[in-house]
Amino acid sequence: xxxxxxxxxxxxxxxxxxxxxxxxxxxxxxxxxxxxxxxxxxxxxxxxxxxxxxxxxxxxxxxxxxxxxxxxxxxxxxxxxxxxxxxxxxxxxxxxxxxxxxxxxxxxxxxxxxxxxxxxxxxxxxxxxxxxxxxxxxxxxxxxxxxxxxxxxxxxxxxxxxxxxxxxxxxxxxxxxxxxxxxxxxxxxxxxxxxxxxxxxxxxxxxxxxxxxxxxxxxxxxxxxxxxxxxxxxxxxxxxxxxxxxxxxxxxxxxxxxxxxxxxxxxxxxxxxxxxxxxxxxxxxxxxxxxxxxxxxxxxxxxxxxxxxxxxxxxxxxxxxxxxxxxxxxxxxxxxxxxxxxxxxxxxxxx
Amino acid sequence: xxxxxxxxxxxxxxxxxxxxxxxxxxxxxxxxxxxxxxxxxxxxxxxxxxxxxxxxxxxxxxxxxxxxxxxxxxxxxxxxxxxxxxxxxxxxxxxxxxxxxxxxxxxxxxxxxxxxxxxxxxxxxxxxxxxxxxxxxxxxxxxxxxxxxxxxxxxxxxxxxxxxxxxxxxxxxxxxxxxxxxxxxxxxxxxxxxxxxxxxxxxxxxxxxxxxxxxxxxxxxxxxxxxxxxxxxxxxxxxxxxxxxxxxxxxxxxxxxxxxxxxxxxxxxxxxxxxxxxxxxxxxxxxxxxxxxxxxxxxx
Numbered sequence: 001x002x003x004x005x006x007x008x009x010x011x012x013x014x015x016x017x018x019x020x021x022x023x024x025x026x027x028x029x030x031x032x033x034x035x036x037x038x039x040x041x042x043x044x045x046x047x048x049x050x051x052x053x054x055x056x057x058x059x060x061x062x063x064x065x066x067x068x069x070x071x072x073x074x075x076x077x078x079x080x081x082x083x084x085x086x087x088x089x090x091x092x093x094x095x096x097x098x099x100x101x102x103x104x105x106x107x108x109x110x111x112x113x114x115x116x117x118x119x120x121x122x123x124x125x126x127x128x129x130x131x132x133x134x135x136x137x138x139x140x141x142x143x144x145x146x147x148x149x150x151x152x153x154x155x156x157x158x159x160x161x162x163x164x165x166x167x168x169x170x171x172x173x174x175x176x177x178x179x180x181x182x183x184x185x186x187x188x189x190x191x192x193x194x195x196x197x198x199x200x201x202x203x204x205x206x207x208x209x210x211x212x213x214x215x216x217x218x219x220x221x222x223x224x225x226x227x228x229x230x231x232x233x234x235x236x237x238x239x240x241x242x243x244x245x246x247x248x249x250x251x252x253x254x255x256x257x258x259x260x261x262x263x264x265x266x267x268x269x270x271x272x273x274x275x276x277x278x279x280x281x282x283x284x285x286x287x288x289x290x291x292x293x294x295x296x297x298x299x300x301x302x303x304x305x306x307x308x309x310x311x312x313x314x315x316x317x318x319x320x321x322x323x324x325x326x327x328x329x330x331x332x333x334x335x336x337x338x339x340x341x342x343x344x345x346x347x348x349x350x351x
Numbered sequence: 352x353x354x355x356x357x358x359x360x361x362x363x364x365x366x367x368x369x370x371x372x373x374x375x376x377x378x379x380x381x382x383x384x385x386x387x388x389x390x391x392x393x394x395x396x397x398x399x400x401x402x403x404x405x406x407x408x409x410x411x412x413x414x415x416x417x418x419x420x421x422x423x424x425x426x427x428x429x430x431x432x433x434x435x436x437x438x439x440x441x442x443x444x445x446x447x448x449x450x451x452x453x454x455x456x457x458x459x460x461x462x463x464x465x466x467x468x469x470x471x472x473x474x475x476x477x478x479x480x481x482x483x484x485x486x487x488x489x490x491x492x493x494x495x496x497x498x499x500x501x502x503x504x505x506x507x508x509x510x511x512x513x514x515x516x517x518x519x520x521x522x523x524x525x526x527x528x529x530x531x532x533x534x535x536x537x538x539x540x541x542x543x544x545x546x547x548x549x550x551x552x553x554x555x556x557x558x559x560x561x562x563x564x565x566x567x568x569x570x571x572x573x574x575x576x577x578x579x580x581x582x583x584x585x586x587x588x589x590x591x592x593x594x595x596x597x598x599x600x601x602x603x604x605x606x607x608x609x610x611x612x613x614x615x616x617x618x619x620x621x622x623x624x625x626x627x628x629x630x631x632x633x634x635x636x637x638x639x640x641x642x643x644x645x646x647x648x649x650x651x
Contacts, residue, residue: 107506152483181481226500249516275526280517286507289500293509297517299530305517307510315500339492 112348116256133218137267144268146172146196147189152179155205162200164231164312168281168294169268170245182326190215196268210316212264213326220326221264223316230312238296238308244277245270252285257335258351261318288349290316318351353422359398384415386459393455403449403456405463412441412467414448438468
């Protein structure tokens with residue numbers, strides 16, 4: 001015997017009877033139980049009433065199910081608010097003895113510890129950094145000279161982006177690609193004394209990739225560029241950047257890989273920043289995205305600094321790091337982003 | 352017997368041929384031995400017992416010929432002649448092999464050879480240039496990355512981070528003497544240090560012994576009135592000091608009044624204020640102020 005569903009809208013209470021296949025012997029007993037349940041349900045008038053093992057998803061009618069779900073949400077929200085108020089009161093009452101406030105969990109808090117995180121006093125790392133390809137720069141032997149170019153046939157946006165990059169990075173020269181092969185370009189650059197080669201790759205009239213190659217047999221990094229904002233798209237921007245050498249800020253490059261990438265960026269800029277110019281270029285790493293910003297700052301007093309954003313802004317995401325100059329077929333890759341291995345956890349970052 | 356017309360009737364214009372591909376305006380022939388690629392009475396390799404084609408294999412061109420004598424031997428039906436790499440020589444070879452053949456087939460063979468030679472040249476040129484590798488983007492992945500980037504940007508709080516870094520650098524002194532602020536910072540640091548030291552030593556320090564000269568019980572000042580000049584001298588010096596104090600007080604009060612009232616007055620004499628002075632010989636000092644003091648009532 002199947003029992004039909006009954007609806008008692010008047011009391012604000014929707015009574016649901018479970019579908020049962022009742023044997024005729026126990027029919028009488030079942031009826032009694034049902035009646036008891038009904039009675040208890042009608043008595044409790046606080047909001048919606050539910051028999052014990054019941055979930056909203058069992059209701060087949062969509063409108064009713066939705067209504068029940070909304071009610072459930074309301075209940076939960078109320079409970080949460082009450083809990084909060086109670087806690088606040090307790091905290092007030094206890095005063096100093098209250099338990100300390102809990103720190104909310106953030107992705108940065110919950111980040112899986114990376115074994116390659118650099119300890120500042122690590123000798124091995126210090127030794128490596130003293131002898132790697134950038135040691136020449138960091139020992140103040142060479143000054144950077146950057147060549148910026150694009151992929152074949154760049155469109156307007158990419159060209160303008162290259163020009164603006166050239167104003168941001170000092171000693172930068174922009175050259176058109178004109179179908180030249182990178183492998184032929186690189187020896188020529190070396191012979192003319194360039195230390196960096198930047199190739200902006202373009203797709204569908206928009207820059208989307210960056211190859212940063214440190215020239216005398218240095219590492220080659222391949223990035224994905226996203227959210228490029230050119231100078232005229234900036235809100236409240238200042239005048240064009242001057243010829244002064246900007247300062248560099250590198251934030252959050254914590255692992256070994258992050259360190260090497262950070263040094264790559266640092267070696268783009270000359271050693272002695274001209275503080276008179278009050279310009280600062282920032283590379284900020286957050287969750288494997290590197291945000292680039294270019295600001296002009298002014299100190300209002302010793303506790304406040306005002307900043308005005310000039311210059312283009314873009315974000316980079318590292319795709320691969322290859323030892324040696326650009327050679328995609330036979331190069332030795334130090335690090336390649338493999339999506340299925342590396343993107344499986346939301347709390348694991350590599351830079 | 353080879354009945355070409357019968358064959359063409361069977362497969363030709365509106366009939367079915369498995370090599371035929373029909374579009375709205377044209378019929379194409381997918382047979383690999385077809386000379387023109389179209390489905391015609393003269394181009395059909397099945398409906399022509401005497402037929403020739405030029406085909407290319409791994410960069411070399413070959414001339415294929417079919418004659419009616421070999422129609423019964425399908426395995427040997429097509430005669431394959433390797434053509435010279437040199438275009439002109441290959442043309443001559445075609446002429447020589449197809450000497451008494453119909454003009455249509457000869458002409459089409461040469462045209463086909465020309466086309467093949469041209470595309471072979473283009474292939475060779477392209478392989479010398481850089482080959483661009485197209486990497487497909489997965490839409491799902493792109494969307495996911497975009498979202499993650501937005502969230503990362505919010506979490507980064509870039510402006511705050513940069514400002515903090517700049518202020519840290521200022522405190523550390525990397526900017527040297529360009530800004531004047533470091534003095535304040537230095538002073539503050541010093542004050543903090545002093546406070547710390549004071550708070551440490553406050554308990555231990557004894558109060559400094561202050562010496563004070565106190566008069567006797569029976570002592571009265573009037574007993575010392577012998578020296579009137581001394582008094583005068585004292586008085587005048589006192590008066591000067593008092594006048595200075597007065598002026599200071601006046602200035603302060605005037606400043607207060609200036610703040611309260613903002614009436615402009617070019618010059619004003621500073622009125623005497625303060626308690627009524629003893630009638631001693633005194634010098635009245637007037638101060639003219641070029642700032643705009645408020646209107647005051649002169650008290651004489």
